[in-house]
Amino acid sequence: MSSKSLIFMMSLLFFAGSTLIAQEYDYIGAAKCKMCHNKAATGQQYKIWSEGPHANAMNTLSGDQAKAIAAERGIADPATDASCIKCHSTAGGTDEAFHAGLKMDEGVSCETCHGPGSGYKSNSIMKSREKSIENGLIIPDENLCRTCHNEESPTFKGFNYEEALKQIAHPNPAAE
Ligand code: HEC
Ligand code: HEC
Numbered sequence: 001m002s003s004k005s006l007i008f009m010m011s012l013l014f015f016a017g018s019t020l021i022a023q024e025y026d027y028i029g030a031a032k033c034k035m036c037h038n039k040a041a042t043g044q045q046y047k048i049w050s051e052g053p054h055a056n057a058m059n060t061l062s063g064d065q066a067k068a069i070a071a072e073r074g075i076a077d078p079a080t081d082a083s084c085i086k087c088h089s090t091a092g093g094t095d096e097a098f099h100a101g102l103k104m105d106e107g108v109s110c111e112t113c114h115g116p117g118s119g120y121k122s123n124s125i126m127k128s129r130e131k132s133i134e135n136g137l138i139i140p141d142e143n144l145c146r147t148c149h150n151e152e153s154p155t156f157k158g159f160n161y162e163e164a165l166k167q168i169a170h171p172n173p174a175a176e
């Protein structure tokens with residue numbers, strides 16, 4: 001084999017490998033996380049999220065402000081347009097083929113920030129942070145937030161990570 005075709009083969013393998021990693025897990029939906037993450041003793045993350053901005057991000061797209069922004073851009077319905085739902089909904093921003101239980105109206109759901117849950121959702125894996133991460137759990141950082149909190153957002157007014165984290169905090173008081 002010539003060195004040129006060897007390089008070609010190697011780059012094919014590289015791309016096949018990276019798609020595999022990106023598509024290894026399915027999005028199971030916030031209702032599944034709720035089963036274990038809604039107890040007051042461990043921080044009721046589901047309740048806090050459901051009352052916060054991210055769970056309600058799809059409702060915003062049906063409001064008057066969203067309709068006005070859409071009209072300016074010639075968009076008929078912001079609540080179904082790809083250029084809006086890609087940041088306002090986990091389902092709207094990811095491939096439908098991997099939505100095992102994820103709904104559009106969940107808005108920006110747990111799995112946008114923590115990774116699709118099909119691999120880490122069982123109690124035996126979740127008990128260990130290390131095993132969870134091996135099976136797709138993400139502990140988000142500022143860069144992840146900035147994939148949506150940036151100039152491409154029509155209403156962007158800047159993003160202060162420390163302040164933003166406080167506003168969406170959902171810690172587990174029982175964690176050491
Ligand atoms: C079968 C129960 C169960 C389900 C379902 C579940 N978890 Fe967990 N999760 C746990 C347990 C147990 C822990 C360990 C800490 C604790 O007791 O809360 C944990 C820990 C976590 C942590 C903290 C990891 C760390 O070490 O900082 C995150 C984040 C998390 N889960 C997210 C999710 C998300 C998102 C979903 C849904 C896609 C989900 N979990 C579904 C049981 C579950
Ligand atoms: C998938 C896109 C997406 C990601 C990733 C994301 N957000 Fe958001 N966030 C939104 C949208 C959309 C809204 C507006 C919700 C609304 O008002 O309807 C929002 C609103 C907020 C708000 C309410 C205040 C405001 O500016 O309107 C805070 C605070 C926030 N996000 C923090 C964070 C943090 C912290 C992270 C990372 C850990 C993060 N977000 C990641 C899409 C995202």
Ligand code: HEC
Pocket residue numbers: 060061065066067069070073075078083084085086087088147148149150152153154155156157
């Ligand atoms: C790049 C990601 C992104 C895109 C694309 C996006 N949004 Fe947003 N949207 C956000 C974020 C993040 C917020 C909260 C903070 C901010 O305004 O940047 C938000 C907030 C909003 C708000 C609430 C503003 C407020 O002050 O309460 C409206 C309304 C809105 N978006 C409408 C739209 C419409 C309509 C579209 C499509 C034309 C759209 N967005 C596209 C990320 C996005």
Ligand code: HEC
Pocket residue numbers: 030033034037045046047049050054108109110111112113114139140141165168170171172173175
């Ligand atoms: C906008 C992003 C975002 C969304 C949406 C989100 N989380 Fe988180 N979550 C975070 C961040 C950031 C942390 C703090 C990570 C750290 O400790 O560095 C966190 C921490 C956690 C922890 C660990 C708490 C601790 O103190 O050990 C759990 C459990 C958790 N999230 C579950 C969930 C569940 C369940 C949902 C949906 C119901 C959810 N999260 C939605 C960003 C998010």
